Amino acid sequence: MTDPGTVAVILFLVMTLLLASGIWVAVSLLSVGFVALFFFSPAPAGSLLASTVWDASWNWALTALPLFIWMGEILFRTRLSENMFRGLSPVVGRLPGGLLHVNILGCGVMAAVAGSSAVTCATVGRMSVPELKRRGYDERLTIGTLAGSGTLGLLIPPSIMLIVYGVIAQVSISRLFIAGVLPGIMLILLFMAYVAVRAWMDPKVAPPFTERLDLREKILRALNLIPVLLLIALVIGFIYGGLATPTEAATMGVVGALILAASSGSLTWASFTDALMGAVRTSTMIAFILAGAAFLSIAMGFTGVPRVIAAEVDSWSLSPYQLLVVLTLLYILLGCFLDGVSMMVLTASVVLPMVDAAGIDLLWFGIYTVIVVEMAQITPPVGFNLFVLQSLTGRDILRITAASAPFFFLMLLGIVIIVAVPGIVLWPVELMVSR
Amino acid sequence: MRRALDTLYVGAGVLSGLFLVGIAVTIIAQVVGRMAGFTIDSTETAGFCLAASTFLGLAYTLRRGGHIRVTLAIRHAGPTVRKVIEGWCLLVAAGGMAYFLYWSVDLVWFSWRFDEVSPGLMAIPFWIPRLAMAVGALILLIALLDDFVGLWLQDEPSYEANAERILPTEDEVGPSPVTLAKDAEAGAR
Numbered sequence: 001m002t003d004p005g006t007v008a009v010i011l012f013l014v015m016t017l018l019l020a021s022g023i024w025v026a027v028s029l030l031s032v033g034f035v036a037l038f039f040f041s042p043a044p045a046g047s048l049l050a051s052t053v054w055d056a057s058w059n060w061a062l063t064a065l066p067l068f069i070w071m072g073e074i075l076f077r078t079r080l081s082e083n084m085f086r087g088l089s090p091v092v093g094r095l096p097g098g099l100l101h102v103n104i105l106g107c108g109v110m111a112a113v114a115g116s117s118a119v120t121c122a123t124v125g126r127m128s129v130p131e132l133k134r135r136g137y138d139e140r141l142t143i144g145t146l147a148g149s150g151t152l153g154l155l156i157p158p159s160i161m162l163i164v165y166g167v168i169a170q171v172s173i174s175r176l177f178i179a180g181v182l183p184g185i186m187l188i189l190l191f192m193a194y195v196a197v198r199a200w201m202d203p204k205v206a207p208p209f210t211e212r213l214d215l216r217e218k219i220l221r222a223l224n225l226i227p228v229l230l231l232i233a234l235v236i237g238f239i240y241g242g243l244a245t246p247t248e249a250a251t252m253g254v255v256g257a258l259i260l261a262a263s264s265g266s267l268t269w270a271s272f273t274d275a276l277m278g279a280v281r282t283s284t285m286i287a288f289i290l291a292g293a294a295f296l297s298i299a300m301g302f303t304g305v306p307r308v309i310a311a312e313v314d315s316w317s318l319s320p321y322q323l324l325v326v327l328t329l330l331y332i333l334l335g336c337f338l339d340g341v342s343m344m345v346l347t348a349s350v351v352l353p354m355v356d357a358a359g360i361d362l363l364w365f366g367i368y369t370v371i372v373v374e375m376a377q378i379t380p381p382v383g384f385n386l387f388v389l390q391s392l393t394g395r396d397i398l399r400i401t402a403a404s405a406p407f408f409f410l411m412l413l414g415i416v417i418i419v420a421v422p423g424i425v426l427w428p429v430e431l432m433v434s435r
Numbered sequence: 436m437r438r439a440l441d442t443l444y445v446g447a448g449v450l451s452g453l454f455l456v457g458i459a460v461t462i463i464a465q466v467v468g469r470m471a472g473f474t475i476d477s478t479e480t481a482g483f484c485l486a487a488s489t490f491l492g493l494a495y496t497l498r499r500g501g502h503i504r505v506t507l508a509i510r511h512a513g514p515t516v517r518k519v520i521e522g523w524c525l526l527v528a529a530g531g532m533a534y535f536l537y538w539s540v541d542l543v544w545f546s547w548r549f550d551e552v553s554p555g556l557m558a559i560p561f562w563i564p565r566l567a568m569a570v571g572a573l574i575l576l577i578a579l580l581d582d583f584v585g586l587w588l589q590d591e592p593s594y595e596a597n598a599e600r601i602l603p604t605e606d607e608v609g610p611s612p613v614t615l616a617k618d619a620e621a622g623a624r
Contacts, residue, residue: 018527021520022509024502027528030535050538054568057489058482063462066455066488244466247481251462276452281501284451284492287485288502387503396510 004308007040011305025387026285029292033299041302049295056294057287060247066283067250072123073275073282074257075228078266087225090218097195098206100137100145103128104191107149108156108184109232121150121385122282125392138205140403141198143389147400148191148407150385151374156184161373165344165366169352179367179425183418187371190410227263231256285391320358324419327351328372328412335376344369367425368415375411378404440581447574448495454488479555483564490571494578500594521586529579536576539569 002010014035018028030049037045056062092101106124125146132142154161162176199206235253238244244252261267301307318326355365377385380401389400418424461477461484468475496502509520545551547562582592 019504020508021523022504023524023527024497024504026502027531031527031531034531034534046534046538047541049535050542050568053535054486054539054542054565057486057568058479058564059485060478060482063458063481063485066485067459067462070455070459247458248462248466251459251466254459255463273452276455277448280448280451280455280488280492281496281499283455284489284496285501285503287489288493288496291489391501391503 002040004304007036007303008305008308010040011036011300011303026288026292029289029296033292033296036296036299036303036305041299043302045299048298052295052298053291056291062287062290064246064250065286066279067247067254069123069283069286070276070279071250071253071257072126073278074254074261074272075123077271077275078257078261078264083224083228086221087223090221095192095196096203096206097141097192097199098137098208099132099135100141100195100199100206101192103132103142103145104149104188104195107146107152108188109229120153121146121388122392124150125389129392136207141195141205143393143395143400143403144405144407145191145195147378147385147389147404148410149188150388151377151411152184152187154370154374154377155180155187155367161344161370162366165369169362169366171363171366175363175429176366179363179429180370182424182428183367183371183414186417186424187411187414190414191407194406194410227260231260289387318358320360321419323354323358324360324368327355328415331369331372332375332379335373335379344373361422361426363429364418364422364425368418371411371415371418375408378408440577443574444494444498444578447491447571451488451492451495454484454491457484458488474556476556479553479557479559483559483567486564487567487571490568491574493571493575497575497578497582498593499597502594518586521592522583525579525583525586525592529576529583532572532576532579536569536572539565539572543569 011032015028015032018031019025023031030053034045034049037043037048088102088105089099092105093099095101103124106128107120128146129142133139162180165171166176195206231253234256235249238249238252258267258272261271316326352362352365356362378401380386380397386397386400386404389395389404390397393400458481461475461480465475465477504524509517512520543562543565546560546565551561552558553561582594586592
């Protein structure tokens with residue numbers, strides 16, 4: 001058996017070669033998984049490939065994904081993007097940074113619906129990129145706000161990441177959902193503050209909002225948003241209330257979106273099939289990557305690479321704060337190769353006991369992990385939001401990474417804040433439990 | 436031949452869409468069933484629809500440029516180098532897919548031979564939904580080979596020619612702030 005350290009380096013090089021030469025991400029993940037299994041483990045690569053990809057592909061939790069994407073595609077083909085702009089723009093238009101805040105708030109709203117960072121990014125991006133473009137906004141900030149705020153989907157409930165964490169760490173999922181709310185709002189505020197400061201320093205990045213409206217007009221415009229917000233609230237409410245599973249809620253969302261589209265007169269056979277086929281393309285792409293990532297995770301598990309890295313950290317015997325610094329670095333590093341779920345699942349068996357032993361609250365650690373994973377979504381070469389934005393804008397990955405970098409550091413700041421004030425995570429849960 | 440292949444990709448794509456609708460339909464059946472007092476377990480059928488939708492949509496999504504990849508090197512390469520890199524991408528992907536197809540067929544055969552059924556209420560024989568995985572992999576393999584052949588006959592592979600973009604693609608190297616004026620210029624070209 002080759003030493004896992006060497007294997008890690010080899011796999012890293014193979015992954016870099018495949019991705020850099022333009023091989024599709026899902027195929028690259030599958031190929032590196034194959035190399036890991038075939039050359040560095042005694043496990044049967046072929047049959048594991050077929051069975052792992054199959055298992056990852058009919059996962060019940062994943063069925064919500066194409067439905068939420070479809071719902072987004074339907075809403076996208078109504079006048080939602082215009083209504084969102086018309087409704088939100090008078091509210092945030094006067095703030096420095098203007099309509100860029102619509103990106104951030106739109107992602108916050110959509111994240112609550114979609115529960116997936118790539119979907120949030122794709123849905124809001126499809127709506128807002130052309131609009132902001134048309135109005136002459138700075139492209140880097142447009143892409144950056146989307147990449148950063150798109151990751152809110154991991155944190156703001158119903159979050160798939162929080163569900164995965166809850167299962168592996170044996171922490172209550174409803175408590176995790178409640179713990180995620182304030183940090184999510186905090187990140188939104190941090191992003192908005194950053195955009196405001198940028199716009200204040202350089203007004204060119206955000207053209208002034210020129211429309212002058214009286215109060216009546218403002219209210220009329222905001223009313224346009226109500227049906228959609230109601231639909232979103234309904235979807236979330238049903239999940240929160242335990243009345244429906246995310247997939248059932250997503251189905252209601254699709255039906256609701258169809259009704260909204262029909263009542264606004266924008267539902268035609270052409271728009272229906274367009275939306276459906278658009279959903280096919282996005283959900284196929286994401287599901288294929290997730291299947292590839294699942295296979296890579298299994299393969300990596302067999303080589304022992306992730307375990308060796310985590311064990312190395314364990315042997316340094318650090319204080320809780322030092323441990324968190326090291327873990328943050330570790331997750332950011334792992335996030336360069338692995339998707340968030342794989343990262344969490346692979347490291348959990350080593351990291352969670354370590355964290356527990358260091359006296360860190362596992363509920364708090366769940367929120368911390370998800371924010372770090374959010375950061376991993378915008379680090380290359382494997383950053384799902386970067387890929388989504390790449391396919392949306394046609395810009396190259398370096399440019400998108402550079403545009404996203406400030407938001408990466410804002411999330412780092414977010415982590416520092418929840419380390420300094422753990423109450424942001426824990427207070428709402430304590431309030432809930434005491435009742 | 437060209438028409439037959441395109442029909443195959445689009446046909447599989449439409450099936451993929453129908454299976455996506457199928458997820459919603461099974462869920463609605465479950466909810467309605469629950470309200471009417473009888474049990475329909477759609478956990479598995481929804482999962483099977485999801486898998487079928489994903490695999491049958493693979494080739495269609497490829498042709499429409501829906502699968503994500505890092506295009507940095509390719510965008511900046513000259514026409515000849517670019518063709519070589521595209522050829523390499525297509526060959527690696529086709530090789531990988533052929534391997535995956537072989538083992539998918541093996542898995543289908545295995546589940547058929549040993550009568551593997553799903554653990555849920557419906558006890559669906561596993562070979563049926565797994566067949567979608569093998570068929571989808573086969574169609575994707577055909578599409579990759581199709582593009583590999585096409586690479587020598589035409590300038591651009593289908594997934595680059597048909598890709599949808601919201602912002603205009605940039606031809607020049609390096610970051611430059613894109614202004615409205617430049618877009619107007621690009622639009623006029």
